[in-house]
Amino acid sequence: MTLKAAVLGHPIGHSKSPALHRAAYARLGVDVEYSAIDVTVADLPAFMASVRDEPGWRGLSVTMPLKTAMVSEVDEVRGVAGILGVVNTVVFEADGASVRRIGYNTDVAGIVNAVQHAGVVSAPSAVVLGGGGTAAAAIAALKDLGAPSADVFVRDVGRAAEARAASEGVGLSVRILPLSGAAAAMAAADVVITTLPPRGADALADELAALGTRTPGVLLDVAYDPWPSRIASVWQDGGGAVVPGLEMLLYQAVEQVRFFSGLGDRVTAEVIDVMCDAVGAPRRVF
Known part of the structure; x- marks a missing residue:
């Protein structure tokens, strides 16, 4: 029997997950x-019901806008x-004669x-752009990296529930601030993680460029299409290191492959390396 896995999201045509996993x-x-x-948020319950008893499913990769709904x-x-209340991976786990769907x-x-x-240095000063599900993961990651706190810049400070919940859940102090004030804070930070959609940081990039200051830290832009993004280009011009979202996608996909294949540390x-080659990502030493 051929085993099955898939990436779910809306829109999904741009996804590089199939190339990585295959x-x-x-x-x-x-x-x-x-x-x-x-799959849209409205369609998700029906889709998940349809695959519950369908044989052969090993896992699902979950992308925007489904991570909270999942x-x-x-x-x-x-x-x-x-x-975090955010799921980007679903593993179909055998439980006797039935199958349970486990979120990670x-x-x-x-x-x-x-x-x-x-x-990135230990205990970095940190800025996060955006307040949704991926920003919640960024807050948890910063906690793991030893950051003492983080400034989270959002378009609407009244709509950052996922970031606030992540802060409370992992125990990392955050300040929720309006996106309009982010440029100067970014330039002074050791690490900046932007979780905004493609081109969502373009105006901020122009503001940062107008400041004319150095940007010596590390910028991770989770968006990878188009690449380089405007914010990535401005950051690099300021002397900082840029990490494309493609690398984050790669590293999280490695964990999914370990789950879906059942081979773990193998x-x-x-x-x-072959996953890197499939999407043109640089090979790294693990």
């Missing part, structure tokens, strides 16, 4: 068919996903690995 399963010699499926569609939420969050590990490889550097 390369990994081919290298591992595991027969997992991985596809991309367009919490209500799984049988159990484990690890940091339960703390691998975005946190993806962010930690991505910024560590870029040389997903080694050789597999990660």
